[in-house]
Amino acid sequence: MKQATSSVSSPRKxxxxxxxxxxxxxxxxxxxxxxxxxxxxxxEARPDDVYCFNTFFYTQLCRKGYQGVRRWTRKVQIFQKSVLLVPLHLGNHWCLAEVAVQDKLLFLYDSRGGANLTCLQRLVSYLCCEAEERGEADFTSGWEGHFREDIPVQETSGDCGVFVCQYARCIMEGRPMDFSQKDMPKFRCQMTQELLQHKLL
Structure with missing residues (x-):
């Protein structure tokens, strides 16, 4: 007999x-x-000016290029947002990209202090192609990418995903990234409750 699988359903299915x-x-x-x-x-906390990409977006972009993700945001006016947040799965490591849309700036947050130029180049290429596809002439060029160095860094091997979530939350809420490795157990407990209750605490 196949073992039953327990699941937790949120209001958004x-x-x-x-x-x-x-x-x-x-x-x-x-x-x-x-x-x-x-x-x-x-x-959901800031639907009018923040858009978060799915974790599979960047993987698909790497595998198939722009054509592989051309329709992913067809119902979202990404160039009218203030911030785009892109979780990045880079091998055995999670990172985060922030796109400050109106300033045409990209920032890469790596809790191990890495500087992945290829990642930034791929995202810039995507944004230029998407802008051309949508007829957004102001966004087809002029993008700049930067690596954020003034951020909290991990001291263990398994906390990169938690760091990414907390980077993203600080960006979304416009507050300093003043946490550290010692806060990871607290964040893990809090995130569990937030996912179960389907709201930020």
Whole structure:
């Protein structure tokens, strides 16, 4: 007999398996479902000016180029947003890209202090292609990418996903990134409750 699978349903029909929530246990690696669920909460907090991409977006962009993601945001006016947040799965590591749309600036947040130029170049190329596709002439060129160095960094191997979620929350709320590695257990507990209650606490 196949073992029954327990799940937790949110009002937005995001089904999180117990196994997903278990990735929020100490020292575990967060999976796509948890990151997507959390980024949904961030999007819902400021729907008019913040848009969060799905974790599979950048992977698909790497594999198939612009044509592979051309229709992903067809119902979203991304160039009318203030901030785009893009979770990035880079091998065995999560990072975050922030797009300050109106300033045409990209920032890469890597909790291990990396500087992935290829990542920024791919995202700039995507934005230029998307702007051309939509007839947004002001956004077809002039983008700049930067690596953020003045950010909290991880001291263990499994907390990159939690750092990404907290970077994104600080950006969304416009507050300083004044947390550190010692805050990770607290954040893991808080994120579990937020996903279960489907609201930011």
């Amino acid at each position: 995001l089904d999180l398996e117990v196994a997903d929530l278990m990735t929020l246990a100490p020292h575990e690696w967060l999976n796509d479902n948890v990151l997507n669920g959390y980024f949904d909460l961030l999007s």
